[in-house]
Amino acid sequence: FLKAFGTESVLDRHWTEMFKRMDRQPMAEFNAITLQMMLDAEVNEFVNDFEELSTAAAKEHGLKKAMASMKKDWEPLEFGTNERNGVPLLRGIDDIQTVLDDHISKTQAIRSSPFCKPFEAEVHKWEATLLYIQDFIDQTIALQRSWMALEPIFVSDDIKRQLPQESENFARIDQNFRMRMKQVDETRNCIGISKIENIVEDMTESNVTIEKVQKGLKDYLETKRLYFPRFFFLNDADLLSILAETKDPTLVQPHMGKAFEGIVKVRFNKDDPAKNIPANSIIEAMISAEGECVDLDKQIDVECPGNKGAVEKWLLEVEESMMDTLRVVTRKSNEAYAVSDRVKWCCEWPGQVVLCTDCIYYTSEMTQALTQNDVAGYEKKLFSQLEAIVVLVRGEMTKLNRVTVGAMVTIDVHARDEVTQLVIDKVASPEEFAWLKQLRYYWQDKETFTRVDTLKLNQKMECKVNIVNSTLLYGFEYLGNSPRLVITPLTDKCYRTLM
Numbered sequence: 001f002l003k004a005f006g007t008e009s010v011l012d013r014h015w016t017e018m019f020k021r022m023d024r025q026p027m028a029e030f031n032a033i034t035l036q037m038m039l040d041a042e043v044n045e046f047v048n049d050f051e052e053l054s055t056a057a058a059k060e061h062g063l064k065k066a067m068a069s070m071k072k073d074w075e076p077l078e079f080g081t082n083e084r085n086g087v088p089l090l091r092g093i094d095d096i097q098t099v100l101d102d103h104i105s106k107t108q109a110i111r112s113s114p115f116c117k118p119f120e121a122e123v124h125k126w127e128a129t130l131l132y133i134q135d136f137i138d139q140t141i142a143l144q145r146s147w148m149a150l151e152p153i154f155v156s157d158d159i160k161r162q163l164p165q166e167s168e169n170f171a172r173i174d175q176n177f178r179m180r181m182k183q184v185d186e187t188r189n190c191i192g193i194s195k196i197e198n199i200v201e202d203m204t205e206s207n208v209t210i211e212k213v214q215k216g217l218k219d220y221l222e223t224k225r226l227y228f229p230r231f232f233f234l235n236d237a238d239l240l241s242i243l244a245e246t247k248d249p250t251l252v253q254p255h256m257g258k259a260f261e262g263i264v265k266v267r268f269n270k271d272d273p274a275k276n277i278p279a280n281s282i283i284e285a286m287i288s289a290e291g292e293c294v295d296l297d298k299q300i301d302v303e304c305p306g307n308k309g310a311v312e313k314w315l316l317e318v319e320e321s322m323m324d325t326l327r328v329v330t331r332k333s334n335e336a337y338a339v340s341d342r343v344k345w346c347c348e349w350p351g352q353v354v355l356c357t358d359c360i361y362y363t364s365e366m367t368q369a370l371t372q373n374d375v376a377g378y379e380k381k382l383f384s385q386l387e388a389i390v391v392l393v394r395g396e397m398t399k400l401n402r403v404t405v406g407a408m409v410t411i412d413v414h415a416r417d418e419v420t421q422l423v424i425d426k427v428a429s430p431e432e433f434a435w436l437k438q439l440r441y442y443w444q445d446k447e448t449f450t451r452v453d454t455l456k457l458n459q460k461m462e463c464k465v466n467i468v469n470s471t472l473l474y475g476f477e478y479l480g481n482s483p484r485l486v487i488t489p490l491t492d493k494c495y496r497t498l499m
Contacts, residue, residue, distance in 0.1 A: 249311065249314070
């Protein structure tokens with residue numbers, strides 16, 4: 001009995017329970033009871049009872065010590081912060097999270113123990129505190145991540161003007177978040193923060209509201225993308241950076257290459273006081289990554305009513321002007337080809353236009369040769385054209401012209417090889433499959449054919465691209481001045497399969 005009840009884990013309530021089981025009244029204050037008194041009370045007849053109570057007391061004492069140890073561990077723990085735009089943000093929470101996970105598991109184990117009954121309320125309160133800290137971390141990290149993403153966006157006056165409701169909601173979130181994070185920075189201590197009234201509830205409510213703001217923002221971006229589908233090539237951050245700076249159209253420049261295949265930037269006008277035209281208000285030309293510059297046939301006024309502040313509208317005009325410009329330039333190139341020296345002609349036009357015109361005239365001249373049964377004569381002409389280009393390449397050329405001519409030679413060599421094969425196969429009609437299986441370009445002026453999609457006459461100049469019995473319209477997407485890969489028989493098979 002002395003060994004069982006002579007420990008610090010045995011409390012007054014254990015003594016009370018012991019006397020209750022012995023069906024006796026205490027003979028003195030518990031701390032004044034001696035061993036002899038208990039022996040006289042025949043305590044040895046209740047061995048199972050005092051051993052059971054002693055074991056329970058020891059278990060309870062161990063659990064209380066574990067609880068006390070956990071509380072002591074939390075006394076020095078503090079959240080670290082890092083200031084951004086005047087707001088202290090949580091940082092380096094890994095150590096706190098590790099302790100928190102461990103202590104939540106331990107507390108839940110204590111709560112599930114049958115020996116925690118005497119201090120069950122204390123355990124529940126401590127578990128609630130730890131779970132509150134966990135909720136605080138989860139909600140705060142989620143909110144500050146969203147806040148960091150949205151704060152630079154809603155600083156913009158343009159965004160505030162275009163999204164008034166979302167801007168108002170974010171302003172409330174921003175005010176509350178700054179206030180709460182200031183309290184966190186001033187308190188720092190984890191347990192102290194858990195005692196700040198309604199801090200987790202405020203963070204949770206802000207997260208719900210900020211999700212609505214994000215949804216509104218996403219819907220807004222979707223409307224812009226549907227108006228100008230090339231915006232689908234840009235991620236949300238890039239698109240927002242464009243929409244947030246609509247007052248300065250030149251800030252679109254870094255993103256042009258993502259929306260257009262060959263346009264890496266555009267050329268804006270310079271200040272013209274005589275005509276009262278401010279700088280950077282007119283788009284005059286498109287420029288490729290290689291540095292090739294093509295003047296737009298129709299210049300775009302980004303400051304005119306309807307376009308000012310609406311980047312998606314004037315970018316749509318840029319797209320249309322790009323295609324119309326290539327149509328006009330290609331037509332002029334076709335006309336020039338007929339009356340110019342081919343060697344000089346290929347250095348006077350944009351690379352893409354040179355290749356298109358080259359293919360158009362190859363198709364036209366080859367069809368004529370087949371009709372006149374003079375394929376061998378046309379083969380000799382192709383050889384002489386290539387020899388003339390060889391002389392040109394050996395001379396002085398600009399970098400852009402060398403790329404253009406290199407791509408043209410690639411196409412010409414393939415054309416020569418195909419014509420040679422036609423001569424060997426004795427093909428003598430433009431209706432034979434050996435010719436029809438080739439990729440053929442046909443220039444079409446306005447209102448010269450009925451479009452399949454609209455069932456109306458074409459309202460713009462087009463270039464039909466045929467292979468076998470399939471027809472596609474040339475896209476007139478500006479591609480810049482890039483080199484061409486060698487065209488192999490497999491390339492031709494790919495063309496036939498894809499078209």
